[in-house]
Amino acid sequence: MFRRTLMAGAVALAGLVGPAAAQQPAEIQFWHGLSQPLGGLLEQVVTEFNASQSQVRVVPSFRGSYPETMVAAIAAFRAGQAPHIVQMFEVGTGTMMNAGRAVIPVHELLSRTGVAINWDDFLPGVRGYYAAANGNQMSMPFNSSTAITYYNKDAFRAAGLNPDEFPTTWEGVERALRALKASGHACPMSTAWPTWVMVEQFSAIHDMPLATLANGFGGLNTELRLNNPLMLRHMTNLVNWQKEGLFRYGGRNNAGEASFPSGECAIMMTSSGFRARVQREARFNWGVAMLPYYEGTQNAPANAIIGGASFWVMNGGPSVTRSEAEQRGVANFFAYLARPDVAGKWHMDTGYLPITRSGFEHARSQGFYAKPENTGAEVPIEQMLRGATTENTRGIRLGGFVQIRDIMQEEMEKAFQGQQTPEQALAAMNTRGNAVLRNFERANRGG
Amino acid sequence: MRKKVIFKGIALPWLLLLPQLLITGVFFFWPAGQAIYGSFLREDAFGLSRQFVGFENFAEVLADPNYLASGWTTVVFSFSVAFTALSAALFLAVQADKAIRGANGYKTLLIWPYAVAPAIAAVLWLFMFHPQIGLFGRMLNGLGIGWDYRLNGDQAMLLVILAAAWKQVSYNFIFFMAGLQSIPKAVLEAAAIDGARPMRRFWTIIFPLLAPTSFFLLVVNIVYAFFDTFGIIHALTNGGPGQATTTLIYKVYVDGVQNLNFGSSAAQSVILMVIVILLTAVQFRFVERKVHY
Structure with missing residues (x-):
């Protein structure tokens, strides 16, 4: 614990002192469970996001089927090496909702970083699946099917x-x-x-x-x-x-x-x-x-009802938290995914549901x-x-x-x-x- | 009369023992200790809260009818695999031991399957016996036998037994071959001169003289069926249909890795450990007495 605090302090100091280090984009680990061809399409979305900004770099990696990805993320959390974002199938939602400080709920992430996502634009059946009983959004809906x-x-x-x-x-x-x-x-x-x-x-x-x-x-x-x-x-x-x-x-x-x-x-x-x-x-x-x-x-x-998966934000481990830059990067990535052109394209490319109304309109306007x-x-x-x-x-x-x-x-x-x-x-x-x-x-x- | 070797000092013997002790400690005692510790706990999947529950996990596991059923499944599975693999290997070894043309070629081919990974072996069998895409599966259905191991528990069991036994035949074959070659030819020739037919020679001379090999292989095969068949079951049936092919080791995996129920899974592996210790002890105590070395 002491050593970790010390190291965190040293990293923070280095960040203050060296301007070169500050420009280095933070890496966001992103584990997903989509095999080809869907996995490739997802990684393409990530590549386009990385090209659109320079603060963070999202690094996607395929971790096997949905259940395997879930088990891998949980094991990694126990070892203090969880990814920042994990794609979790709808069946794992109940487990993640009750994961306590293992996850950062999306609504909390957004209010902390000040990034806005218009939840009213989302299909109610999709958004509701991943919201807490009081309506707070717990995870970021992404690929939904029925x-x-x-x-x-x-x-x-x-x-x-x-x-x-x-x-x-x-x-x-x-x-x-x-x-x-x-x-x-x-x-x-x-x-x-x-x-x-x-x-x-x-x-x-x-x-x-x-x-x-x-x-x-x-x-x-x-x-x-x-x-x-x-x-x-x-x-x-x-x-x-x-x-x-x-x-x-x-x-x-x-x-x-x-x-x-x-x-x-x-x-x-x-x-x-x-x-x-x-x-x-x-x-x-x-x-x-x-x-x-x-x-x-x-x-x-x-x-x-829907099936498919959503994106959960995780802490690194029982005592590994996320820096502000990392949180902001994740929030910006999610906001990017909710854009009508991005959501619409994903829907048209894959056959998953358009998760937002504007994404649906986008696909319609393209004559899909x-x-x-x-x-x-x-x-x-x-x-x-x-x-x-x-x-x-x-x-x-x-x-x-x-x-x-x-x-x-x-x-x-x-x-x-x-x-x-x-x-x-x-x-x-x-x-x-x-x-x-x-x-x-x-x-x-x-x- | 045993020969005693005496080392000077204590450092050298310990040093020579050290690698083996380290391996046993790190790969056996440490994980076994962890399993015993974990079997008394109940935790959530993320390890954020844990609670000491004493023997509750054991009580729950032993009261679960599904656990007891999977115990019975394991017994049926293990003995069928051991029996099938041993008898097939013995038959093949006796045949390959005869002076036939190309015996070495047959031997090599028979040893090959041992090099196949369990999951690949399972996929080979799947391609043969899948009711829609498998050659034999379609043939069976064509003959009017309703073959569908995805729904028929007995057929699923038969299939995993065959696949698991097939993989073990090679191993047994090698040992039986070695055993056969060490039987003195003079004894067999003497019996032949006395008028004993091949069948009689086999049952009165070869089989008893092979007993040490057979006993060793019986132990190895049962341990194999208990612990090493996970890959085959996982790739072929996922323990289904229902829980028809869920053996004890497969259940440890399902409850621990898939269902993230660590306490129960740890309790199950401790039970499994006790079973195997007992099984081996019983085998050495009672079966070994009847074996002539």
């Missing part, structure tokens, strides 16, 4: 279905699945991110709570509410459809995605960020649509949505904006959510294998998930 449906228009035509209209309800989807199967399609439907699409998005779209206390936004003593009648109905349907050959479970995370562009599965529900790959690989006519809902559900369809190859690119945005945001559709904020997702996935797999009924699966998700929540509550109460 889940949508991709479907094979040629397969629809062959099955005698209308290729230009995807059913809006699950009842309609079931009829389409039967028609696709009857026309000889081996895999009428599959999904990627099974829990995100079939549990989390499903709950939001039907305006149903996934957990108490506004899906965990209201506090750490939240409890899962997965065994509700509608969730049960959906789980039962999926299990039965799997048995009948109408639906195919494609594995965890995005493992199932590959079966859509290959033409094997006719309907795929997955991230809106999947669009670029379909555009590149699919050798058939395809379309996109919003996620379906069950007929007659009150308040359905409500808005979908009018281009024939971009038909349907606005579907995810419309899905985010339909209905009025309620506490069930703002997002999900659970501690230990990474683990809870794994639990949901495991219990779903056991139900698909026929080892347990859908009722038992949902009950087990609840019990095991709540154990994780209690554990997290206990470990973080003091922190």
Whole structure:
């Protein structure tokens, strides 16, 4: 401790004495979890920011998948070597919110440095996901996606279905699945991110709570509410459809995605960020649509929620804080990301949602949505904006959510294998998930 | 009668022992001590608050039905891997020991898989048995066998056992080859002259004389299945579907590295350490007695 203070003092002195040293731009370490081609596009944004000013230099580095990046950043913090900025997927939000002095909340960073970002310009569904219960912005939203449906228009035509209209309800989807199967399609439907699409998005779209206390936004003593009648109905349907050959479970995370562009599965529900790959690989006519809902559900369809990631500002370690120059550099970088041209370009290049209204306008003014190859690119945005945001559709904020997702996935797999009924699966998700929540509550109460 | 070597003074023997002691201390005792210490604590992910909780982590782990299930999974997995790898290697070694054309070529090919990294081995098997892109996976589905190891726990288990055993066959093969070569030819020839057929010669002469090698390999294989198969499971099944292929070591990783639940993870590794110490002690005490060196 003493040595560190001494060193900090020496550095400060050197800064005062040597004007040459003062001109050296401070380095901002930035860890991200985007593989190619998205990672390259992100690093391009950073390069352009570095070229636009000379006070700081942001150094991006790829740290593996989202969960790997999260684990790496936390381990680095414990060792006193955390990056200034870390890209954290939405599932890690609950953990970061409760990280105490490990993070510098963005609203605090902005007020300390006097840099302004107009939060009203951000889509409410995006901003709200990363804001504290009192509305304070905790992290910087960046790449957000939502889940949508991709479907094979040629397969629809062959099955005698209308290729230009995807059913809006699950009842309609079931009829389409039967028609696709009857026309000889081996895999009428599959999904990627099974829990995100079939549990989390499903709950939001039907305006149903996934957990108490506004899906965990209201506090750490939240409890899962997965065994509700509608969730049960959906789980039962999926299990039965799997048995009948109408639906195919494609594995965890995005493992199932590959079966859509290959033409094997006719309907795929997955991230809106999947669009670029379909555009590149699919050798058939395809379309996109919003996620379906069950007929007659009150308040359905409500808005979908987001996935993707945001940027968190971290302290270096339990006793390593950030200098003023570093904080100012990070704040300026964030303000740069919120610029309409930067946010709009990111959206157009990648297929992620435009996170600001002005970014959306920028893309529109460039004629992006009018281009024939971009038909349907606005579907995810419309899905985010339909209905009025309620506490069930703002997002999900659970501690230990990474683990809870794994639990949901495991219990779903056991139900698909026929080892347990859908009722038992949902009950087990609840019990095991709540154990994780209690554990997290206990470990973080003091922190 | 043991020969005793006496050093003059104490400095030289300690100096000679030092490298080994250092390695054992730094790479074994220190981390083991850390694990024991960590198993009594409960901390948040960032290490900002910690609390001494006594044996609570152990009590929680041992009361968790998923932990007990993964213990059973480990037993099934380890014994299947050891049995499969040992019997396949023994069969191949006996065949390669015969005077056949190109025996050296076969030997080299059989030893190769040992040089393959676990994750790569797993990917090779994935490319063979993936239900959509794998050659055999598609063939099985084409034959009307519903093959999908991503959903069928038994199939997933079978696949990781095969992949893990395949990798260990080479190692066992080398030791069995050496063992076979040290069996005196005169004994086998005498038995042949007395009219013993090859099968009988194998079971009454070769197999008992190989017992020391087999015993050593049994210990090594079980330890391998317990600790070294992480890469294969991680790359092939991620411990799924459900928790069908989550072995104890994989669970330590999931709870510690993925779920950042350090206390529970540390408690699990301490339990694992105790299991392996017991297992080895039992093997040496009871199994070794029946082995003739």
